Amino acid sequence: MIEWLSRQSAGELVPIITIVGGLLVGAFTIVAYAWASVHSATLAHRRAELDAALKQDMLNRGMSADEIERVLKASTSPEA
Numbered sequence: 001m002i003e004w005l006s007r008q009s010a011g012e013l014v015p016i017i018t019i020v021g022g023l024l025v026g027a028f029t030i031v032a033y034a035w036a037s038v039h040s041a042t043l044a045h046r047r048a049e050l051d052a053a054l055k056q057d058m059l060n061r062g063m064s065a066d067e068i069e070r071v072l073k074a075s076t077s078p079e080a
Helices: 002-007 010-060 065-076
Strands: none
Touching: 010 065
């Protein structure tokens, strides 16, 4: 492979490097997007688990539905 590259002129290498570079950038973009999607879904799942655990804990403590609703609204308000 190195021998083949050394036999090519600069004019022939520029398009090859451009195409390979473009493919690498495209592949990196696809992998990064997939990773971000999986990471986002994992965070959403974890957030839902924590929310369910909080609600269950409040129920186990004997809190009423109105009290639980007030706590959840207070924790999600932008002022908090």
